[in-house]
Amino acid sequence: MIYNLLPDVPDPPSNVHLTSPCHTRITELHWHSISDNHPPVSHFIIQYNTSFNPEVWSTAKKLSTGDRHYDRISLSPWGNYSFRVIARNSVGDSLPSEPSAQPCSTPPDVPHHNPSGICTKNAKPHQLVITWKAMPPEQQNAPGFYYLVKWRRHDTVVAPSFEERILDADQDELIISEQPIYKPYEIYVLAVNEVGEAVAPPKMTIGYSGEDGEFL
Structure with missing residues (x-):
């Protein structure tokens, strides 16, 4: 009796494991792949999740060779990672492998950048309203994260500087009352955690x- 085997997607990769520690924020991932009687594997897709969002798997890399069963992965600070691998052939993608069982935790570091989208918005007279884009946990890089907001008048030679710590990492606005009407300000918003200030210098926003009056 002759059986005609129809082409199918690969079997899931197996034995996904780390062969180097994560404390340097670079690790090496290995896996096994066996797909008998299927079209050859053309790609491997490496995915990861973190303890910040364990239900979401993101793609770290796509390897365009089915013969390579390892790769080096760069990691962000202050994260707990798991990895899985998907095999791809001309038919489609395999089911994901089982996640890696070994713990992979990276050390904390200063934030790598400051918040973006810093601006002011139309407000009531005598208010200065500073806004920015809040930084998600995976960009905070260590415990004790906060925003340091600084401002001073831009239209006078000698003007005092003010600052305020925003301890809520989800907050994206600071309202400052009792300000003169429609005056320019120099504004900075810095990202800071218990390790220190962001490595990138803050940019000034006017x-x-x-x-x-009233605004629409």
Whole structure:
């Protein structure tokens, strides 16, 4: 009796494991792949999740060779990682492998950048409203994260500087009352954690306090 085997997707890779520690924020991942009687594997897709969002798997790399069963992965600070691998052939993708069982935790570090999207918005007269894009946990890089907001008048030679710590990492706005109407300000928003300030220097933004009158 002759059996005609139809082409199918690969079997899931197996034995996904780390062969180097994660404390240097670079690790090497290995796996096994066996796909008898299927079209050859053309790609491997390496995915990871973290303890910040364990239900979401993100793609770290796509390897365009089915013969290679290892790769080096760069990691972010202050993360707990798991990995899995998907094999791909001309028919499609395999089911994901079982996640790696070994713990993979990276050490903390200063934030790698400061918040983006810093600006002011139209507000009530005598208010300066500073806004920015909040940074998610995977960008905070260590415990004790906060925003350091600094501002001073831009239109005077001698103007005092002010600053305020925002301890809520989800907060994306600071309202400062009792300001003169429609005056320019130099504004900085820094990312800071218990290790230190962001390695990138903060960029100055020029914003304005609220005008007198109503806005649409």
